[in-house]
Amino acid sequence: MSEKHENREPLPDRSRLGLQADCENCFGLCCVALPFAASIDFAIDKAAGVPCKNLESDFRCGVHNSLRKLGFRGCTVYDCFGAGQKTSQVTFGGRDWRQSPESAKQMFEVFPIMQQLHELLWYLTEALTLQPARPIHGELRLALEKTEGITRLDPDSLMEMDLSAHRADVNSLLLRTSEFVRAEALRRQESRPGRRKSYGRGADLIGANLRGADLRGANLRGAYLIAADLRGADLRGADLIGADFRDADISGADLSESIFLTQARLHAAKGDNGTKLPPSLTRPPHWTFCEA
Template structure:
């Protein structure tokens, strides 16, 4: 059975990618993007060497959306493994196929991140074998040829994996709650998919909270304790997490950190990095 994957390989490595996210993904002129771009159309800022020509100025030029995106390593896996180093410029006949399979590969890589995270949880040992099996199957799907990747039933696979991730989350959150002296005062207001847009949660004890899919847009989470809180799918756009403790939070991603507002006092899991746009 496949051993746990090195999660550093599940982060974007643009130096080994053919700018696939800059081609495959569509975006519309908005607060996050300065222009419209259709799926399959190369971004005008993409250079001939597949690097971004305005990378250091993305936010000031109106491309904030690019700075909060991560492909979980899908770009380099497709570029170097699936398509064996053949790029869409030199092999234009492959361009459409590359664009079509990119979302599938990204989803699978994201699932690998979450499963790998779950495998680190001591509380999830009762389902360790099931998680390893899910990791192996997900990884197997990422190794399929392009034609086969097109027909992966991503919805069914995601649903099966999510059921396991939910179990792992419940084990970990139950353990965190048992270790607490008293129930957090905000617990009654928290739940899966909760609408917490702009909520004042400053200093809140959210250990073990279920924040799966929660809308935390512009929420005040300064100095909040989010250890063992399930953050899978939580929308942290413009959430203020300065001074918050996110060590041991469940299923947190680099994408979420890039979307939030933090500082040097924000405590992060070891594998995630502090975004360059955060304040000191």
């Protein structure tokens, strides 16, 4: 049965295909450029700029199908939003760091910058599908075009740009988008007065019992939802940008009209085939699938 997404429009001409990781056209940058420490998410320590021991000569992960089993859960919840192939094929023209070791250090420094830019592109692209935010679609398109232009700069220019200032400018637009969407969600809700709770940015909801909670239109930006029980919760119209879903149980929850949710956050959570998702996202393979 198809789901209705009344507050969303079809994706704009710039679809999200270029904002999805294409590992075949990347030089394993996330496996080299980024550091990680031995923890519940990673089985070993690795310094930035050092290739992971599981990275093969063709830039593929040798244990990709067993990452969670072998203690590399952190790899399964990371998303470069297509920054890997952009850095590899566009910024550095298809020259990999093994063949051109003189460019390796700069490539590894540019990649995290590109990842942040591509994440902004993901959110801006989504914002342009949200009908309640139509009053600022013009501003959102300009921000999208500017961000895309920045991603095509040469390596030196990318490293010299003021990324923090650009992120702040885009975030102000995303916040206005959120306000439009959440206001519409609150107008549409039919809950009894007094049943809903209000949460601010970065709310500490670690391990919280939110089973069946009415969270329509909630501001959960940057909320700590680690191991929270969100089974059957209604999160339509909720802003989930930056929310930490590690081990949160969203089985049966309705996130179909939530905004600024990413695939990586779904991979960090627990869910099932009863979890309703936005149209651009898919159920992770490790979720529980029960027969009807």
